[in-house]
Amino acid sequence: MAPALCWLRRNLRLDDNAPLAAAVRDAGAVIPVFVLDDHYLDHDFSPPRLRFLADSLRELADALGRRGSRLVVRAGPAGEALAALAAETGADRVYAHQDHEPHARALHARAAEVLERRGARLVLVPDLLLVDPATLTAASGRPFAVYTPFARRWREADKPGPLPEPVALDTPPAVLASSFPSVPLGRPRGLRERGAPENPPGGSLEARRLWDLFRAGPLQGYARRRDLPGEAGTSRLSPHLRFGTIGVRRLLHEAREAWRAADAAGRASIDAFVGELAWREFYAALLGREPRLAAEPFRREFEAFPWVGGEEGERRLAAWREGRTGYPVVDAGMRQLAREGWMHNRVRMVTASFLAKHLRVDWRRGEALFRARLADGDLASNTGGWQWAAGCGTDAQPFFRIFNPVLQGERFDPDGAYVRRYVPELARWRGAGRDLHAPWRSLSPPADYPAPIVDHAAARREALEAFDRLRGGRAGAR
C-alpha cells in the first residue's frame, strides 16, 4: 500500500489529531510534513506567532522522532512542496484538516490541483472545530448571523470525542535517513530568534500544563473571575487553539468530566467556558461563509463611517498603539500586548472600542495591529472581536453603547493590580488612590504619565454624532 503524507498546519500535535489518525488508519505508512509558507513571513507576519510556531515544531519533531517517525519540513509554496514530496516517496494521498480561513482555502485548492496533476489526492478532514458549521442552520435553513441561537444549536449538536494518539507511526525508512531532504528547523527564514522572552511558549506539553493548571482551579470559578484582567482567571489556551497544540475535542471531553464532578457554581463556570469555545466556532463559521468579513464590516453602512484619518488619525493610532492614551486600562492593555503577545479578553474589548469609538480610527487599523502582535492572532476571532467592539459586526455591541474606560477599570480592576503591572508610571505614583483609573482627577497626578488624549464625554458625543449622521439621524432616537 502506498504511504500517505500528513500535512500538519494548525494541528501541531499527536494526540486527538484527526488527519493523522485518518492517515494511520487508511495508509499504514505515514510521512508527517510541515510546509513553511511565505504567507507566515509576509502577509501574516507576527514575531510572537513565529516563536510559538518554532517552539511547537521543535517539540513535535522530537515527539515524532521518539516514536520512530520524523517531521519533514519543506519550504513552500505548499502545493508544489507536497507534490514533490509525494513523488519522492510514492505517496498517493495527503491528509490535512479542513480550514475556514480564506488563505487556507486557497492553499487547499491550489494543493489539490497540483497533487491531482501528479496522480495524488488531498483528503480534508474536520479537525479545527467541534461542529461542522454547515450542519448548523436556523429553522429557515439559513446560517446563523447571531451568536445566541447559533450557540443553542451548537450546544445541542453531536460532538465527536477525542481521538487517541496513534500507538505506532510507521514511516518509510528512506524518509528517516538523515540524507532525506528536510529543512532544519533552525534554518527557515524567519523562524529563528523571533519574539520576546515573555511571549507565550508553544508546544503540546505547555498546552497540557496550562490546561491542567486551569482545570485544577480557575475553571471552577471562571464565570466570576474571567472578566478580571488582574487575576489568572482564564485558560490562556488561545495560541494553543490557534496552532492546534491541544485538540478542541480533548478540551471539551475533559471539561465535561470536570462538569460531572462539579457543584452548581462550578457547572455554571464550565458552561461559560464551553460557551467561549462556541464563540470561537461562531466566528470561524461566519468567516468561512463570508470571507469578505476579513476586511469589510458586516453592517455595510459602516463603509461610509467618517473615520479620523490623515495626520490626526496617525497621531491617535500611535498613542493607542504605544499605550500613551492617558486612560490607564487602555494603556495597560496595549502594553501587555506589546510585552507578552497576549491581552486579556475584557481589555481587548475596551481597547478596541476605545480606538474605534473614542478615537474614531478605522477598526481595520487596530485589527491589523492586534493580529501582528497576538500570539493567538486569528483572522476569524480577531475580525469578529473587532467588529463586535466597533459596533459594525453581526452580534455587535451596539454603536451607541460606548464603554467608559474609567468605569471599566474601576469595575474589573478594582484594586488596580492590572494597570500597576503594566504601567510603571502608575505603579510608582505615590498619590495613587481612588483616582488610579482617572489620574487626571488627582490633585497630584503622576508627572510622567500622559494626560487623556481625548475627554471621554466629548469623544462619546462626537462618536454618537458621527453615528447619527451615518444612520441619517436615526441613532439618536434609540
Ligand SMILES: Cc1cc2nc3c(=O)[nH]c(=O)nc-3n(C[C@H](O)[C@H](O)[C@H](O)COP(=O)(O)OP(=O)(O)OC[C@H]3O[C@@H](n4cnc5c(N)ncnc54)[C@H](O)[C@@H]3O)c2cc1C
Ligand atoms: C477585539 C478582539 C480581538 C480578539 N482577537 C482574537 C484573536 O485574534 N484570536 C483569538 O483566539 N481570540 C481573539 N479574541 C477573543 C478572546 O479575547 C481570546 O480568545 C481570549 O482572550 C483568549 O484568552 P484565553 O485563552 O485565556 O481565553 P478563555 O477565556 O480561557 O477561553 C477559552 C478559549 O475560548 C476561545 N474564546 C474565548 N473568548 C472568545 C471570543 N470572544 N471569541 C472567540 N473565541 C473566544 C479562545 O479560543 C480561548 O482560548 C478577541 C477578542 C476581541 C474583543
